[in-house]
Amino acid sequence: MKDTILIVHVLFAVFAMFSAIWLFVEALNASESNRRRMRWAAALVAMFMLITWIASGYGYVLYYAADKAIILAGPWAWAHTIIMETKEHVFFMTLVLSLLLPIVVFTQDLVANRAVRRLVLWILALIVLSALALEGAGSLIALAVKLGLMQTI
């Protein structure tokens, strides 16, 4: 169950990133013909990021304590004290941006309003960049658990 939850939160974060990149390309080419796709993509970003929040919260609350103990006893204790602590709090910024996205996309005319289109592009860039950083942080944390376990062998 723990590994399933772990994979689910990573997978849906990736889906959110793909949706954000999709919307980025659509917004760069905003026209009457892709309005509906832009709205779909924005809604998917928010939905996938909410699922990521729920799955990661479930895993963090129920299962992370054991991994935390292994990391802190291992050679990469900083993977928890710096990386995980940063990850779990920076995520909320990514979440807020993901929730903001459909609000802007659904209430604004991205085709006619260039300034708002630029806002949307920047929101998407911030979502993708922060999500990539969080994914990287997650792999460091996973490696720290592995190193901690290897130390006990």
Added chain:
Amino acid sequence: MSASAAGFTLAAIVATIFNTVLTIIKEEYHPLNVYMKSLTGHHWITHGIAVVVVFLVLGFLFSRMGSVQRMRASTLTYTLIATVVIFGLGIFGYFLQA
């Protein structure tokens, strides 16, 4: 910009700042951490709910303020970028030095 877009963008800026400030305060003042844990069973859950609630509530409030609706999209865009970068790095910097 529409009232909603402007209002919620400003709310996102405030929620981003709130997230970093709450992170630091709860790390420095343990009773707050304990209290947050008592609300939902885990401080992180309470933290997340608080940030989202701040975003949504302020978004609704700012959307009804005429002065916010008159804000330029470019101003909000650059303020949002700066806030996310500075306060995101602020969280990293805090735990780096802690």
